[in-house]
Amino acid sequence: MPQASDDLYKAAPPGDGRSTNPLILKLESLATLADEDRAVLEQISANPQVIEPGIDLISVGDKPDGVYLIMDGIACRYTLRANGARQIMAYLIPGDYCDLDVALLARMDHSIGTLATCKVVRIDLATILELLRHHPGIAHALRLATLVDEATLREWVVNLGRRSAPERIAHLMCELLLRLRAAGHAADEGYPLPITPNDLADTTGLTTVHVNRTLADLQRQGLIAMSGGYLRILDRARLEALAEFRPEYLHLGGRVAA
Amino acid sequence: MPQASDDLYKAAPPGDGRSTNPLILKLESLATLADEDRAVLEQISANPQVIEPGIDLISVGDKPDGVYLIMDGIACRYTLRANGARQIMAYLIPGDYCDLDVALLARMDHSIGTLATCKVVRIDLATILELLRHHPGIAHALRLATLVDEATLREWVVNLGRRSAPERIAHLMCELLLRLRAAGHAADEGYPLPITPNDLADTTGLTTVHVNRTLADLQRQGLIAMSGGYLRILDRARLEALAEFRPEYLHLGGRVAA
DNA sequence: CGTAAGCTTGAATGTCATCAACTGAAGTGG
DNA sequence: CCACTTCAGTTGATGACATTCAAGCTTACG
Numbered sequence: 001m002p003q004a005s006d007d008l009y010k011a012a013p014p015g016d017g018r019s020t021n022p023l024i025l026k027l028e029s030l031a032t033l034a035d036e037d038r039a040v041l042e043q044i045s046a047n048p049q050v051i052e053p054g055i056d057l058i059s060v061g062d063k064p065d066g067v068y069l070i071m072d073g074i075a076c077r078y079t080l081r082a083n084g085a086r087q088i089m090a091y092l093i094p095g096d097y098c099d100l101d102v103a104l105l106a107r108m109d110h111s112i113g114t115l116a117t118c119k120v121v122r123i124d125l126a127t128i129l130e131l132l133r134h135h136p137g138i139a140h141a142l143r144l145a146t147l148v149d150e151a152t153l154r155e156w157v158v159n160l161g162r163r164s165a166p167e168r169i170a171h172l173m174c175e176l177l178l179r180l181r182a183a184g185h186a187a188d189e190g191y192p193l194p195i196t197p198n199d200l201a202d203t204t205g206l207t208t209v210h211v212n213r214t215l216a217d218l219q220r221q222g223l224i225a226m227s228g229g230y231l232r233i234l235d236r237a238r239l240e241a242l243a244e245f246r247p248e249y250l251h252l253g254g255r256v257a258a
Numbered sequence: 259m260p261q262a263s264d265d266l267y268k269a270a271p272p273g274d275g276r277s278t279n280p281l282i283l284k285l286e287s288l289a290t291l292a293d294e295d296r297a298v299l300e301q302i303s304a305n306p307q308v309i310e311p312g313i314d315l316i317s318v319g320d321k322p323d324g325v326y327l328i329m330d331g332i333a334c335r336y337t338l339r340a341n342g343a344r345q346i347m348a349y350l351i352p353g354d355y356c357d358l359d360v361a362l363l364a365r366m367d368h369s370i371g372t373l374a375t376c377k378v379v380r381i382d383l384a385t386i387l388e389l390l391r392h393h394p395g396i397a398h399a400l401r402l403a404t405l406v407d408e409a410t411l412r413e414w415v416v417n418l419g420r421r422s423a424p425e426r427i428a429h430l431m432c433e434l435l436l437r438l439r440a441a442g443h444a445a446d447e448g449y450p451l452p453i454t455p456n457d458l459a460d461t462t463g464l465t466t467v468h469v470n471r472t473l474a475d476l477q478r479q480g481l482i483a484m485s486g487g488y489l490r491i492l493d494r495a496r497l498e499a500l501a502e503f504r505p506e507y508l509h510l511g512g513r514v515a516a
Numbered sequence: 517c518g519t520a521a522g523c524t525t526g527a528a529t530g531t532c533a534t535c536a537a538c539t540g541a542a543g544t545g546g
Numbered sequence: 547c548c549a550c551t552t553c554a555g556t557t558g559a560t561g562a563c564a565t566t567c568a569a570g571c572t573t574a575c576g
Binding site for chain 2: 077110144147253
């Protein structure tokens with residue numbers, strides 16, 4: 001039975017001494033951190049707060065005054081149309097944070113909310129500025145992470161514009177495998193994906209019904225297995241081929257791609 | 259007859275003393291520049307080079323070593339799928355530039371090419387760094403511009419994911435009106451749009467045929483008129499209503515929105 | 517055990533894609 | 547100077563993919 005519990009990731013650091021902190025793991029997949037940098041990040045992300053699914057961390061029109069760092073669970077950026085249609089524009093997974101440049105723009109033009117139960121750390125503006133000023137290694141890694149976020153957003157545009165329903169879903173699953181793995185939240189054969197088909201629909205620009213049909217198809221083809229909020233990737237090679245998945249845009253430098 | 263020629267914009271500065279430099283105009287719609295900042299930008303963007311349509315400024319896999327600033331015309335970010343399908347992920351209009359953070363990431367994960375004849379200035383890395391270091395006002399404005407680019411990308415995700423064909427096209431046209439106006443390249447009633455229906459199709463995730471049909475529909479409804487590479491917006495209120503256009507994401511602060 | 521909410525399944529509809537033939541404008545060469 | 551080519555845009559017919567609506571089926575929960 002696949003391990004869906006988060007406790008898996010809270011165990012003591014593994015034998016090789018690597019951290020289990022998703023932010024540290026993610027940044028280290030992009031750049032090299034000094035021991036001191038790691039210590040600072042470790043300290044900042046202590047004592048996360050638990051947030052239920054479906055709660056906005058930041059809403060449209062807000063003037064945000066801090067940054068939220070996701071330590072566990074899944075949140076998303078989204079907007080609502082007047083007719084109630086929702087479009088999700090990004091997934092925030094462990095190690096992701098929202099709006100480092102929060103101080104620069106006046107108002108949020110979209111919302112950020114939880115899709116599943118999350119553990120979240122709120123970091124205030126002063127701490128962010130301190131971090132960026134006095135820890136150039138961290139600042140550099142955060143900057144890289146922002147660039148990867150942008151590249152990911154571009155890839156989503158391609159997904160919505162030029163891929164079929166099964167391709168869209170397959171591509172998303174391949175992307176999440178690598179991103180979650182970089183954050184230490186995915187096993188080799190799959191990962192917890194505690195979101196509803198409805199969320200998936202609002203991500204891929206489809207309807208819930210069609211997402212479920214497509215998901216069933218992918219299972220029938222032996223590519224994946226989804227149950228209990230856990231996604232097992234049964235045939236990664238074929239899934240990636242179907243999605244035409246090219247991981248370069250994540251700029252993981254081969255560190256977690258294998 | 260609407261004025262499609264670029265020469266319109268190269269005339270001597272208007273009576274109010276404002277520049278006609280698209281980069282300066284764009285940045286001033288986001289922040290306040292000092293006279294000295296303006297002078298530096300004016301100097302940097304002198305002597306643009308003419309590039310024919312359909313030419314890559316930067317190609318996938320390149321390790322870029324400079325920044326391209328668009329002074330006139332339209333370029334785009336795009337990728338190609340294995341089957342030849344193209345998805346355009348951003349329009350670069352006058353005042354836009356590519357990849358300020360060029361030095362940070364190893365390789366381009368997409369290409370940048372011209373859609374129409376462009377006037378382009380290449381700025382080398384040293385100049386960029388000098389600019390960012392010694393002109394904090396410019397650095398700040400450029401940073402804001404980058405955030406707006408990201409917000410625009412998110413809006414494109416919404417466009418592709420949750421809007422119908424006519425809505426997508428209408429939304430794009432509304433967006434370009436404001437962006438071009440901020441760069442001093444649009445009149446009140448329309449602007450030069452020297453791109454093909456095929457380009458529009460690869461932008462909106464549709465086929466060329468369907469774009470042409472939809473375009474014809476929009477004309478029949480009296481919303482727009484397109485001819486000779488010039489787009490006239492005949493009924494802006496209805497066009498914006500159709501697209502459900504909310505300009506906040508462009509963060510123009512009311513300066514050019516009216 | 518009963519209710520509600522979400523997932524599944526089926527059938528009908530609609531939007532957009534595909535394919536192919538036609539039109540028209542622009543450029544080329546005899 | 548005019549036929550010829552070419553290519554972009556148009557139009558129509560057909561079909562695929564995804565939506566919509568609705569009914570049955572689980573599952574979770576009180």
